[in-house]
Amino acid sequence: MTPEKPRIKATLKYLVVLVLVLLVTIFQDYLSSRYNDYSxxxxxxxxxxxxxxxxxxxxxxxxxxxxKDSVNKKLPNPFVKRLFFVLxxxxxxILLFASLINLISAxxxxxxxGFLRNLNYTISEDLYKYLLIYSVISLVLIRKKKPAQSEKLQYLEQLVVGSGRTKIAIRxxxxxxxxxxxxYIAIHYDDKKQLHTATLKSILKELNPARFVQIHKSTIVNISHVTSFKSRLNGDYDVLLSNKQELRLSRNYVDNFKEKISMSSSS
Known part of the structure; x- marks a missing residue:
């Protein structure tokens, strides 16, 4: 089902309920006029x-x-928030209704x-209705937010690679x-290399983002193995690893790389 269909159904239900409410209230006015003997x-x-x-x-x-976050910060208490909402x-x-009556009748x-006449009439006759209706709505719409339970993500501590009957567990x-x-992808460790059936995108999701970061469309690096990085003066960088391996850091990944390196250093 497309997202538009539930919205269309909800709108139709609202219109049906609205028409029924209007018909009931008009019929109530009719009965009241008959009972009180006026036109x-x-x-x-x-x-x-x-x-x-x-x-x-x-x-x-x-x-x-x-x-909005700005309102939530100023009105953190749900009761106060509901009170402001209702008022x-x-x-x-009331102001919109008085204006609408004035415009349509004109x-x-x-x-x-007249606007002032409509305003006075609404306040004297229907104020309690508005307060009651919006109080009920506030109870439905405005609720105390439960603190989100942060799920501790489990990242790979070791990677099992290999083909056929031979498997190797790499930390x-x-x-x-x-x-x-x-x-495939190539796993480089301890001056060795093992091929693994996966994609860079899929393996990156399984690795701890505080430790692994993508530095090129074809390379992910373990920042704990980075010893230095040097600008090429064209937006790209050369990253030097502890095993003296040099990798290219693309300009598209520089900001994220520097942020992860900074966080790693401060921790």
Missing amino acids: FYASESFLFNTFWILILPVAFLFNWLFQ LTTLIH LFYKHTF TSDISYISAASP
């Missing part, structure tokens, strides 16, 4: 019940804002409902560098 105008009932349309857009907009959404919703109705700490040797 019922469906168009005005629909107009003043459009406040339901604004609930989800306003709620999701402020939820998006309240998920701000209620305020913005464009499509014979009588224009990763003994590996000085790994190079591409298509369709």
Whole structure:
């Protein structure tokens, strides 16, 4: 199922619920008019019940804002965060609703409902509804974040290589560098070399990133075996290993290499 389909279904469900709510509230206004013996105008009932349309857009907009790191730092307490959420959404919703009624009535109705009149009416009659609705929404959307449980990644301590019946276990700490040797990779250790069925990309994921770093599209080096590196004055570098082997450090990998070397030295 494509990502668009769940969104379309969710939107359709929201529209169906919204239409049902509007129909129920309009019908309630009709019953109220019959009970209290006053005229019922469906168009005005629909107009003043459009406040339901604004609930989800306003709620999701402020939820998006309240998920930002800057807001989370200023409002770390969930209760305070919910309180601000309820107050701000209620305020913005009331102002938007009063403006919307004023605009729609001016464009499509014979009588224009003034902004201040709409504002006073909404605050006096419906304020509790807004506070209640957005309080419930805040409980659903804003929750105390559980600290992420950091999974300790297990990296290879040794690498088993070889073909046929002969297998050799090589400690990763003994590996000085790994190079591409298509369709294999070459494991260089203790002045020896063993071919291994893998790719540089796949083996790099299994090695400790604090120890191994890619320095070229065809080379991974163990930084604990690096003794020095020297610029070629063209953006590339020459990396010298403890076994006197010299490798090329491509300019595309320089920043990451220097960062890993710096971290290794400080630790």
